[in-house]
Amino acid sequence: METKFELTEQDYRYLFENASDAMWVHDMEGNLLDGNKAFEKLSGYTSKEWAGMNITQLLSDESLALAREVRCKLLNGEGLEQPYEQRFITKDGATRIVKMATSPVIINGEVRGFQHVARDITEEKQLQENMRFYVQQVTRAQEEERKRIARELHDGMSPSLLLLIQRLDAINPSTQPRLSTSLKNKLEDLRDQALEALEGLRHCAQDLRPPILDHLGLVAALEWMAENTAKDYGIDAKVEVVDVGRDLPDEVQLLLFRIAQEALTNIRRHAEAPRAWVTLEFGKDKTILTVKDNGKGFKLPQRMGDLASMGKLGLAGMQERAQLIKGNLTLQSELGKGTTVTVEVPI
Ligand SMILES: Nc1ncnc2c1ncn2[C@@H]1O[C@H](COP(=O)(O)OP(=O)(O)O)[C@@H](O)[C@H]1O
Ligand SMILES: [Mg+2]
Numbered sequence: 001m002e003t004k005f006e007l008t009e010q011d012y013r014y015l016f017e018n019a020s021d022a023m024w025v026h027d028m029e030g031n032l033l034d035g036n037k038a039f040e041k042l043s044g045y046t047s048k049e050w051a052g053m054n055i056t057q058l059l060s061d062e063s064l065a066l067a068r069e070v071r072c073k074l075l076n077g078e079g080l081e082q083p084y085e086q087r088f089i090t091k092d093g094a095t096r097i098v099k100m101a102t103s104p105v106i107i108n109g110e111v112r113g114f115q116h117v118a119r120d121i122t123e124e125k126q127l128q129e130n131m132r133f134y135v136q137q138v139t140r141a142q143e144e145e146r147k148r149i150a151r152e153l154h155d156g157m158s159p160s161l162l163l164l165i166q167r168l169d170a171i172n173p174s175t176q177p178r179l180s181t182s183l184k185n186k187l188e189d190l191r192d193q194a195l196e197a198l199e200g201l202r203h204c205a206q207d208l209r210p211p212i213l214d215h216l217g218l219v220a221a222l223e224w225m226a227e228n229t230a231k232d233y234g235i236d237a238k239v240e241v242v243d244v245g246r247d248l249p250d251e252v253q254l255l256l257f258r259i260a261q262e263a264l265t266n267i268r269r270h271a272e273a274p275r276a277w278v279t280l281e282f283g284k285d286k287t288i289l290t291v292k293d294n295g296k297g298f299k300l301p302q303r304m305g306d307l308a309s310m311g312k313l314g315l316a317g318m319q320e321r322a323q324l325i326k327g328n329l330t331l332q333s334e335l336g337k338g339t340t341v342t343v344e345v346p347i
Contacts, residue, residue, distance in 0.1 A: 022098070022120070025105060027113040030055040042098070042120055044091030058088045060095075074104050075111065086118070097122045135320055143209075143254065150209040153201050161198045165191060210257075218253040219244070222260055222278050233268050235276050235293075242281040252345060255321045256280075256289050259329070262314050263291035263341045271295025271339060287345045294338040300331055318343075 016023060022042040024035035032050050040046055043058055056064055063086055073080040082101045090096055100118035104111045168191040171179075179187075213221035219241055226237040248256070260278055267276050273295025281288040301310055308316035315331065318341065322329035327345035 019117075022118045023116065024055075025113055025115045026055045028111070033113065039118075042088065042090070042096060042118065044094075049091075058090075060087065060089060063087050063089075070102055071114065074102065074114070083119075085121075095122075096120055097125050132323070136324055139255075139321065139324060146208045150205040153205040153208070158198060158201055158205075161194055161201065165194045165198065168194065207261075213253065213257055218248060218257055219280060221253075221257050222280065225257075225261060225264060226276075226278055229264055229268065229276065235268060236274060237264065237276040237278065239278045239280070242279065243283070245282040246287075246347075248287060252287070252325045255325050256287075256343065256345070259318045259321055259341070259343055260289060260291050262318050266314060267291070267293045267295065267339075270298070273338060285347050287347070289343045289345075290340060292338065292340040297333045297335045297337050297339055299335070300333055304329075304331070 017036050019036055020038055022036065022039040024039045025033045027033060032053050032055060035043075035047065035050060040050070043050060045053065055067075059067060066084075066086060070080060070084065072078075080102075083099045084101075086098055086100050088096050088098060097120070098118040099121050100116055102114055102116050105113040105115050168187060171187055210221050210224060212224050219239070223239045226239045229235050229237040264276065264278070267273055271293045273293035275294050277290070277292045279288075279290045279292075281290075301307060301312070304319060307313075307319065319329045322343045322345070325345050327343050330342045330344075331339070332342070333339040
């Protein structure tokens with residue numbers, strides 16, 4: 001049988017005091033009236049110390065501006081996204097980042113102060129920052145490595161193959177009239193094979209790091225890639241540029257190119273699409289890249305964050321790259337209709 005009971009004031013006090021989130025209350029002037037243990041831990045001030053303090057003593061100018069905005073919105077009944085992020089300066093001068101929610105304290109229909117609940121996310125944020133930095137460094141290192149391998153293929157291996165072809169050419173029938181027909185045919189075959197290997201090598205080097213991207217920029221590189229997709233895989237791929245304009249920073253060009261490259265590779269490998277469209281749109285405050293196909297489509301994961309853990313590293317990599325340039329990547333896909341990848345990068 002269930003026993004019903006009422007919590008006493010003391011029970012609530014216990015919950016308040018021992019909650020792991022910081023909680024505090026101040027009046028309309030910002031004078032602190034109450035706070036729990038987690039608030040002491042967050043601020044670094046003991047209850048005796050904060051008792052005579054004003055909340056503004058814990059805020060930088062920037063944080064104060066945000067606090068005023070929150071207060072204003074709450075008093076005017078305007079929508080406020082909660083929890084929101086705020087920064088506090090602790091007793092020892094360090095900055096702590098919190099995720100917090102604020103509500104007015106209303107007594108007899110009148111707003112008399114504000115109460116707050118805040119969770120310290122400083123370490124979490126730091127970890128996120130480190131992760132972002134790490135991904136950025138890994139991506140840069142990967143690009144450097146690709147550049148190095150492309151150069152090696154181009155400057156080291158291509159000339160050797162070219163020389164081999166020239167030497168095979170030198171043993172041609174006019175200089176060696178006494179060679180048997182079968183040997184001549186074999187030499188001809190060898191020459192063709194060497195030529196094919198050279199072509200493959202060039203292809204590989206170009207995919208690793210298309211020189212056209214470094215020399216002529218993103219639009220030219222996208223056009224080059226679409227032409228190759230059409231030529232090599234029979235997919236009718238077209239590039240459209242809307243409002244050509246500004247020059248994008250090299251890193252943005254490179255990462256957008258990589259995203260388009262991965263999207264086109266997916267179309268080629270999975271979509272069974274007859275057509276693909278690449279669009280680059282230079283808007284007023286953002287650049288938008290879309291890669292679209294009219295293939296078979298696929299079922300998207302519930303959340304974009306699940307991509308990596310599901311082993312969809314290509315799609316996850318596209319998302320990581322978009323974030324590195326402060327962009328936002330969205331995926332749309334409908335079974336039987338096709339897939340669209342969109343990246344929006346703010347200026
Ligand atoms: N354009 C597309 N059309 C159809 N299916 C796609 C497309 N892009 C991605 N997919 C599906 O999403 C999966 C994950 O893609 P991705 O993360 O790039 O990994 P991978 O290409 O290595 O399989 C693919 O295996 C495929 O099933
Ligand atoms: Mg892929």
